[in-house]
Amino acid sequence: MRSFRSSTTGAIVTPQKKRVKSWRGLVADAAMDAMKDGGLWEGALSLTARIFMVRPKSHYRIGRNAHLLKPSAPWAPHGNVGDLSKFVRAVEDAMTGVVYHDDCQIVHEQLTKLYGERPGVQVTVEEIHHEPLPF
DSSP states (O other): OEEEEETTTEEEEEOOHHHHHHHHHHHHHHHHHHHTTOOOBOSOEEEEEEEEEEOOGGGBOOGGGTTSBOTTOOSSOOSSSOOHHHHHHHHHHHHBTTTBSOGGGEEEEEEEEEEESSOEEEEEEEEOSSOOOOO
């Protein structure tokens, strides 16, 4: 969602549809390929998602050491780089009707946000036939 002020109507909140739509489309396409015309899963599900983001250039040194990270570079993306739960919500929505009937079937999640060479997401969905182990 994006919000801005209008002089006539006050605050306006709008979805950033273009970016979310392309993200969901890519995830849905990959999920369709992975399902290979299989039916939708029916039961309780576990979802593991690893979100990968590209490091900003400011994390790297300059000159001949440009391939090395600065000592101050964070090990994981945090701060104003995107909300993990919103990324995963888009993934869950994209797989609805492709992998499972509804994302309410997901009863267990493991989520991680990492730096990687390319932006993307690695998702594993498994059917649960027993109560998940407590953490």
